[in-house]
Amino acid sequence: MIQNAPKKWTVLLYSAADNNLHPYMVDDVAELETVGSDAQTDVVVQIDHGREGGGAERYHIEKTKDGHGPVLSPVLEQKGQVNMSSAYTLSDAIQWAMKNYPSEHFMLVISDHGNAWKGCAQDDSARGWMSVPELKAGLAHAQQATGKKIDVLGFDCCLMANLETAYQVRDQASYMVASEMTEGADGWPYNPILTPDTLRSVRLDMSPRELASMLVDKSGTTESVHTLSAIDLSKVGAIAQPMAELRQALVETPTTQAELRAIWKDTVRFYGYRDAGDWARQLQDRVADPTVKEKAGAALAAIQDAVISEDHHGPYAGATGMTLQVHKSSDLSYRNLEFEKDVKWSQAQERVGPVDDPKSAHFEE
Secondary structure, eight states, X not given: OOOSSOEEEEEEEEEOOSSTTHHHHHHHHHHHTTTOOOSSEEEEEEEEOTTTTTSEEEEEOOOOSOSOSSOOSOEEEEEESOOTTSXXXXXXXXXXXXXXXXXXXXXXEEESOBOGGGOEEEETTTTEEEOHHHHHHHHHHHHHHHSOOEEEEEEESTTOOBHHHHHHTTTTEEEEEEOSSOBOTTOSOHHHHTOHHHHHHHHHHOOHHHHHHHHHHHHTTSSSBSEEEEEEGGGXXXXXXXXXXXXXXXXXXXXXXHHHHHHHHHSOEETTEEEHHXXXXXXXXXXXXXXXXXXXXXXXXXXXXXXXXXXXXXXXXXXXXXXXOOSOOSOGGGXXXXXXXXXXXXXXXXXXXXXXSGGGTTSOO
């Protein structure tokens, strides 16, 4: 069903629902049906119902009477058993949406479990999990096949507003929208995001930057979403040099590990991760070493330059929009990240050290 005339926006919800979030993610699709597609915007979905539910299906979302109960939009394709944690499956879904629903701008929302630089998209039937390098591979494959870059990459997942993640996908999308904190099972509020009056402005005249910021404004004050950030991925590459210089300053500083760990413990926390900007700010304010102060200030400025919109409430005062793996991780897959390869950040992690109990590394000491 190829659309001849490109529309303003195509929104693809990639719903990796073959896990315990399935009923909530079906509700997300039903909620999208309260708005649906129109002459200027196509809303399409690939959702996996798991082995017992018949596998994955693709929909072109139409406006229905309400957003409750089963999905009412017609099924376009029955995909059967697919592994939604596979880079190939992600690339295939993006290519399908871009080919069949051409548009000036494209937004991809990945919906499921997430865990910062450790990845997202759990598939129970395949016993799969998409690492961040695999995520990049899927996005890059689709970009190469279509010649089109994603304008807005959204994560309706926990903990994905993470510096290492943003750095990994910095060349595959223009903007990234995600939460530093865990999200409630309900996830993003799709009806408020895409209400008719708001979506009409999106369809007619909203740029990718404006849409990314609008998502933060619409989602960031809900009960399910305690934090949300919009990140300009074109600015994320510029964070590498100041972070590398901060890493070197931390390696060479006479500041003790005990002092650094005290600062780490006071930095705004999101389970095992810390807010990258608050960490830099605390170093700038509390470490006596003038070199660390200078380099931390430069890192903070680069982080703030990349985050174009950020919202937080509850116990997250001081959050700046992206998390960072500050302490030493026992997970050796960290060395596979581009951020680690370019910045050698694990050397700074060594100065902070591991958490007291390695088993609690991602769920607080």
